[in-house]
Amino acid sequence: MNSVIETAGLRKAFGSKVAVDDLTLTVGRGEVFGFLGPNGAGKTTSMKMLLGLVTPTAGVGQVLGAPLGDVKARAKMGFLPEHFRFQDWLSGREFLRFHGRLYGLAGGVLTRRIEELLERVDLLDAADRPLRGYSKGMLQRIGLAQALLNQPDLVFLDEPTSGLDPLGRFLVRDIIVALREQGASVFVNSHLLSEVEVTCDRVAFVKRGCVVREMALAEQAGDVTVELKLGHVDAALLAGLAQFGRDVRQVDGLVRLTASDEATLPDIARWLVAQGVSIYRLAADHKSLEELFLEVMGEDERPG
Amino acid sequence: MRGILTVAHLTLHEVKGRKVALAALILGVAFLVVFGVGLYFVYRDMIGGGLGFTPSRAQQNVGLSFLVMAGLYAVNFLMVMMAVLMPVDTLAGDIRSGVIQTLVTKPVRRASIVLGKWLGFWVVLALYLVMMAGGVMLIAWAIAGFEVQNAPAGLALMLLEGTLLMTLSILGGTRLSTLATGVMVFGLYGLAFIGGWLEQLGAVLGNVTTQNFGIIASLIVPSEALWQLASYVMQPPLIREVSITPFSVVSVPSTGMLVWALVYTLGALLLALRQFGKRDL
Ligand SMILES: Nc1ncnc2c1ncn2[C@@H]1O[C@H](COP(=O)(O)OP(=O)(O)O)[C@@H](O)[C@H]1O
Ligand SMILES: [Mg+2]
Numbered sequence: 001m002n003s004v005i006e007t008a009g010l011r012k013a014f015g016s017k018v019a020v021d022d023l024t025l026t027v028g029r030g031e032v033f034g035f036l037g038p039n040g041a042g043k044t045t046s047m048k049m050l051l052g053l054v055t056p057t058a059g060v061g062q063v064l065g066a067p068l069g070d071v072k073a074r075a076k077m078g079f080l081p082e083h084f085r086f087q088d089w090l091s092g093r094e095f096l097r098f099h100g101r102l103y104g105l106a107g108g109v110l111t112r113r114i115e116e117l118l119e120r121v122d123l124l125d126a127a128d129r130p131l132r133g134y135s136k137g138m139l140q141r142i143g144l145a146q147a148l149l150n151q152p153d154l155v156f157l158d159e160p161t162s163g164l165d166p167l168g169r170f171l172v173r174d175i176i177v178a179l180r181e182q183g184a185s186v187f188v189n190s191h192l193l194s195e196v197e198v199t200c201d202r203v204a205f206v207k208r209g210c211v212v213r214e215m216a217l218a219e220q221a222g223d224v225t226v227e228l229k230l231g232h233v234d235a236a237l238l239a240g241l242a243q244f245g246r247d248v249r250q251v252d253g254l255v256r257l258t259a260s261d262e263a264t265l266p267d268i269a270r271w272l273v274a275q276g277v278s279i280y281r282l283a284a285d286h287k288s289l290e291e292l293f294l295e296v297m298g299e300d301e302r303p304g
Numbered sequence: 305m306r307g308i309l310t311v312a313h314l315t316l317h318e319v320k321g322r323k324v325a326l327a328a329l330i331l332g333v334a335f336l337v338v339f340g341v342g343l344y345f346v347y348r349d350m351i352g353g354g355l356g357f358t359p360s361r362a363q364q365n366v367g368l369s370f371l372v373m374a375g376l377y378a379v380n381f382l383m384v385m386m387a388v389l390m391p392v393d394t395l396a397g398d399i400r401s402g403v404i405q406t407l408v409t410k411p412v413r414r415a416s417i418v419l420g421k422w423l424g425f426w427v428v429l430a431l432y433l434v435m436m437a438g439g440v441m442l443i444a445w446a447i448a449g450f451e452v453q454n455a456p457a458g459l460a461l462m463l464l465e466g467t468l469l470m471t472l473s474i475l476g477g478t479r480l481s482t483l484a485t486g487v488m489v490f491g492l493y494g495l496a497f498i499g500g501w502l503e504q505l506g507a508v509l510g511n512v513t514t515q516n517f518g519i520i521a522s523l524i525v526p527s528e529a530l531w532q533l534a535s536y537v538m539q540p541p542l543i544r545e546v547s548i549t550p551f552s553v554v555s556v557p558s559t560g561m562l563v564w565a566l567v568y569t570l571g572a573l574l575l576a577l578r579q580f581g582k583r584d585l
Binding site: 014048051052053055074083087089090098101146175 | 306307310313314317318319321322401402403405406407408409410411412413527582584585
């Protein structure tokens with residue numbers, strides 16, 4: 001079996017409010033999967049169904065080869081909730097110890113694992129202070145450590161960087177990368193696209209409870225935006241550039257066009273030189289996830 | 305089992321960490337000190353001729369029994385408060401805050417989480433009752449040489465009363481908010497309380513309708529019936545019928561009521577497991 005998550009037609013309605021309409025997706029073993037969409041799209045509800053926190057209204061699914069909600073399979077899963085709140089009368093170390101015991105860990109193995117993780121999330125010096133004195137970023141880091149106690153095969157992270165400063169975000173990114181290197185799979189909900197872009201192998205865009213597009217991030221190598229700063233621009237030149245790509249336009253004294261392949265760049269340069277136009281700048285940019293997101297979500301999507 | 309014990313341990317930590325244990329301990333000790341000092345002076349008057357005459361030992365025992373039962377009645381009330389308030393927020397609060405989410409996604413059954421919390425609070429409740437009721441009995445014995453009869457049976461009945469209300473409080477938290485749970489359980493307790501009095505009053509006045517009305521209330525919530533049973537077994541026959549007090553028992557709750565209370569508690573616990581097991585979190 002090469003997938004860690006497989007669902008078909010998962011649906012969740014709270015009364016008449018449909019939170020998730022039709023969730024059909026597959027996440028492969030060892031994959032970092034980004035689940036992207038605006039607020040209210042149904043990301044958290046989807047994750048909760050996968051974790052057995054919420055019972056689907058319809059549909060079926062398997063996680064780590066077991067049906068949704070299976071208790072034993074959870075031994076190999078980790079989860080950091082979106083609105084994390086923990087037992088704030090416990091110290092960081094006690095918190096990890098209790099959660100480790102719930103995973104069935106004990107003794108020296110657990111102690112070593114706790115110390116390792118405290119160091120990993122940079123909380124060794126705060127480990128004996130009660131959680132009620134932790135900042136939001138510290139809580140998120142201890143929550144992250146909690147999700148990794150059992151060396152999980154599959155980690156669910158719901159908006160893992162939303163409360164963090166840039167350093168905290170780097171840490172989360174490093175942890176995701178390290179998890180992938182160890183062969184673990186990661187399912188991450190996010191609306192912070194720039195974070196996801198650098199870590200995910202594959203993403204799915206959700207809109208009003210439906211997956212509207214799924215793609216491997218490597219696939220998007222295709223489209224590049226070419227930006228040019230030229231000595232002289234006229235209509236004839238713009239028309240000529242159209243042979244290299246679509247959407248030729250002039251913005252703030254720059255010329256932009258969308259080419260289908262990076263290989264066109266040298267051709268553009270050669271052609272411009274042949275036309276006797278001076279080139280002050282020639283840059284190529286992949287379409288950012290953010291642009292893709294807007295494109296996929298369409299004009300009708302208003303801020304949630 | 306591992307899950308139940310871990311959650312029970314976590315619950316003990318919660319009781320400690322939220323300073324519940326400390327508050328209960330300090331106030332409990334204060335209560336016992338007041339009770340002891342009061343009893344000491346009353347007893348000194350009793351045997352020192354301060355009453356104008358020196359009562360016989362049998363007469364002394366009537367007075368002492370009254371005082372000890374008054375002490376236990378107050379303890380019973382404090383224990384009821386503990387039983388309802390201690391766990392009232394444990395599920396509802398954890399669900400609302402989201403604390404529950406990292407617990408229920410561990411490889412532990414949801415039922416184990418409820419049972420673990422139940423067990424943790426039950427241990428605290430039992431310790432509290434033993435400390436308080438045991439304290440009252442010990443003080444009476446040390447100061448006046450008075451021995452409460454059937455103390456273990458009486459304590460067990462009081463503990464069952466507390467367990468029943470505690471379980472109702474946990475059950476409420478699986479569905480309702482903290483506030484609604486508190487209102488519901490105290491409302492039921494009040495119903496049982498009034499029912500218990502109606503039953504006794506009906507028996508004294510020979511009014512069967514009133515008495516039956518009280519018994520029905522006790523069937524809805526058998527908590528007060530358990531207190532009456534406890535106070536019945538802990539008093540000598542002569543004393544418990546002399547007058548109408550919160551601990552005089554004219555109409556004795558039946559063994560059937562005891563069995564019903566046990567079934568009731570177990571039923572409430574099973575319902576709590578079921579409700580929590582299937583709800584969205
Ligand atoms: N328990 C609930 N009861 C009613 N509506 C809910 C509940 N949970 C989520 N919703 C609704 O379902 C939709 C999806 O929510 P959610 O899954 O939290 O979205 P996201 O995580 O993508 O922001 C939202 O419109 C939200 O209001
Ligand atoms: Mg969300």
